[in-house]
Amino acid sequence: MVPQGPLAEADFARMRGVVGTLRVPIFWPQVEPQPGEHDFAGLARIVSAAGEAGVRVLPFVYGTPGWLAPEPARPPLGAAGRSAWGRFLRVLVRRYGPGGELWGGGSAPMPIRRWQIWNEPNFLLFWRPRPSPAGYARLLRVSARAIQGVDRGARIVAAGLAPVEGGMLPWTYLRRLYEAPGARRDFDIVALHPYSSRLRGMVFQIRKARRIVARAGDGGKPLLVSEIGVASDSRLPTGFDWGMAGQASFLRRAYRLLLDNRQRWRIAGADWYAWQDLASSDAHCVFCQYAGLFDSAGTAKPAWRALRGVVAGARGKAVR
Numbered sequence: 001m002v003p004q005g006p007l008a009e010a011d012f013a014r015m016r017g018v019v020g021t022l023r024v025p026i027f028w029p030q031v032e033p034q035p036g037e038h039d040f041a042g043l044a045r046i047v048s049a050a051g052e053a054g055v056r057v058l059p060f061v062y063g064t065p066g067w068l069a070p071e072p073a074r075p076p077l078g079a080a081g082r083s084a085w086g087r088f089l090r091v092l093v094r095r096y097g098p099g100g101e102l103w104g105g106g107s108a109p110m111p112i113r114r115w116q117i118w119n120e121p122n123f124l125l126f127w128r129p130r131p132s133p134a135g136y137a138r139l140l141r142v143s144a145r146a147i148q149g150v151d152r153g154a155r156i157v158a159a160g161l162a163p164v165e166g167g168m169l170p171w172t173y174l175r176r177l178y179e180a181p182g183a184r185r186d187f188d189i190v191a192l193h194p195y196s197s198r199l200r201g202m203v204f205q206i207r208k209a210r211r212i213v214a215r216a217g218d219g220g221k222p223l224l225v226s227e228i229g230v231a232s233d234s235r236l237p238t239g240f241d242w243g244m245a246g247q248a249s250f251l252r253r254a255y256r257l258l259l260d261n262r263q264r265w266r267i268a269g270a271d272w273y274a275w276q277d278l279a280s281s282d283a284h285c286v287f288c289q290y291a292g293l294f295d296s297a298g299t300a301k302p303a304w305r306a307l308r309g310v311v312a313g314a315r316g317k318a319v320r
């Protein structure tokens with residue numbers, strides 16, 4: 001599950017027994033606004049509450065602080081940036097990984113073992129001045145060394161790639177990433193955001209990615225669908241507006257399709273975007289405002305029951 005706003009205690013209570021993974025952003029400029037000065041309050045609350053609810057946290061770490069770059073979407077690829085990025089990642093693992101500082105404070109131990117590096121680097125919104133698979137490969141190299149230098153059992157998740165306008169197609173980006181010398185050794189899980197207004201579009205993207213991974217001699221590597229979703233409404237015309245019942249139907253069919261093919265496609269998990277609707281529109285996304293399983297007031301939509309049904313079915317139980 002991917003939240004797109006603040007989470008309350010009631011949210012974590014609802015997640016218990018239904019949501020397996022909570023994919024949350026760690027926005028470096030917010031957590032380390034000045035060199036060496038960290039604000040972990042918000043992140044610690046989420047990780048602790050998720051652990052108490054039996055939900056694992058998958059963080060995606062991204063953004064460059066203003067003391068290193070003029071805008072967050074410029075990755076830290078210079079010498080000073082790479083050094084600071086690696087140092088920040090080591091701080092995170094020492095705090096939230098196995099035996100981390102957080103777990104000594106009475107929180108239920110649920111250490112983070114998967115770390116996703118950046119978000120949609122094939123999209124101009126998140127990677128400036130232009131998408132660069134070779135540049136991202138350098139970032140992966142620094143990230144893997146930093147994280148696994150602290151936790152040798154940690155798994156590095158490559159950034160989710162999405163079929164967005166104003167960027168590079170996911171399969172082109174992935175192919176060029178594999179062309180970077182040694183890149184395949186620096187991540188353990190491929191990630192995709194196979195957004196489509198039709199299920200066949202999702203299937204096309206997954207199959208395309210799997211073929212590229214196989215051709216690179218890396219066919220055994222798992223694939224994480226770290227974002228997928230459609231909306232129940234929209235303020236602008238879009239094929240992603242499926243309506244209330246349609247959103248529930250799409251979710252049910254998408255998850256069942258992924259479950260049925262999880263071994264063939266080596267699916268490592270699938271995160272729905274999003275947990276709850278936004279109260280206002282998103283300037284960069286035509287469907288995100290109404291992509292949630294709950295509306296902005298916290299009322300459950302039919303898609304929430306659909307997800308519970310999928311989880312219960314996967315466990316061989318009936319929905320109460």
